[in-house]
Amino acid sequence: MSPHLSAAPPVSVRVRAPGKVNLSLRVGARQEDGYHPLVTIFQAVSLVEEVTATLETPGAGLSLTVSGAQAERVPVDETNLAWRAAESLARYAGVDADVRLHIHKGVPVAGGMAGGSADAAAALVACDLLWETGLSRAELSDLAAGLGSDVPFGLVGHTAVGTGRGHLLTPAMARGEFHWAFAVRDEGLSTAKVFQTFDEVVGGTPDVELSDDTELMQALRAGDPVGLGRALHNDLEAAALAMAPELGRTLEVAHEVGALGVIVSGSGPTVAALARSRQHALAIAASWTAAGVADSVHCATGPTSGARVLAS
Ligand code: ATP
Structure with a gap:
């Protein structure tokens, strides 16, 4: 610089x-x-x-x-x-x-x-x-x-x-810090193809409502990871699982080690697990590695800021 x-x-x-x-x-x-x-x-x-x-x-x-x-x-x-x-x-x-x-x-x-x-x-x-x-x-x-x-x-x-x-x-509004573990696969899923599979397999209703996320918003406001874990939701998950059925085992392994909630992230194939603590996130990541269900694993926290200047 x-x-x-x-x-x-x-x-x-x-x-x-x-x-x-x-x-x-x-x-x-x-x-x-x-x-x-x-x-x-x-x-x-x-x-x-x-x-x-x-x-x-x-x-x-x-x-x-x-x-x-x-x-x-x-x-x-x-x-x-x-x-x-x-x-x-x-x-x-x-x-x-x-x-x-x-x-x-x-x-x-x-x-x-x-x-x-x-x-x-x-x-x-x-x-x-x-x-x-x-x-x-x-x-x-x-x-x-x-x-x-x-x-x-x-x-x-x-x-x-x-x-x-x-x-x-x-x-x-979100209070506190949430701990995440991510299971990553080298073979990505095309977002466009996941939506196409969603159209074929699920279809979706004409209207989508934020009111369905009341519990999730409350958990965020309260900084309650247990409530947030329970409320995680992804309508694209079924389509991603149809295209990459092996992700089912990745979800299972995280549940087995007590993840508070597990979902396919966006259009996948990354799987995100919400943990109780940083140590718990590390334990979930280690279980994925031991089970051979991820090409790489990461731990992270959220929320964090958007694009910001580091140096100029
Ligand atoms: P999203 O969740 O926004 O749909 P994604 O995280 O699944 O995206 P990306 O890594 O953002 O996927 O990129 C998907 C594809 O877009 C890649 O396979 C790559 O070919 C292309 N691409 C274009 N620009 C970039 C970039 N800057 N970084 C990564 N991939 C990029």
């Missing part, structure tokens, strides 16, 4: 953004526009991505490198969500997209934990600072929603209710 005088524009900006777990994911029937109405409660967790944006000479354009867990599975071209985020900001603000992006991955790839969305959120914040485009939070949020349904949450983090396609956010 190059030092700079406070008045001078930064030459490099590093931003951290979190992965997420859907504490509840309620999915309505597919609409004519192809989207599913969602009511979801996101929690940002301490598995994080770091995006560093470095100023390039005028005309150099965009370039991207990736390091960290499963980096080889992430595209380094214009299909990368962070690349698209930088491009969309440049277009909106009327500046040239001259920037070198580096992503350090800590969120499982294609794991249903929105790692790519976190990268996009982080890239928006980093490039806005680097290019001194000075967008408001509302403008950044609009650009984020145009990039993907989970990107706006990557900006705000903490715990939030998402409606619409999951992109219309309202902060949710």
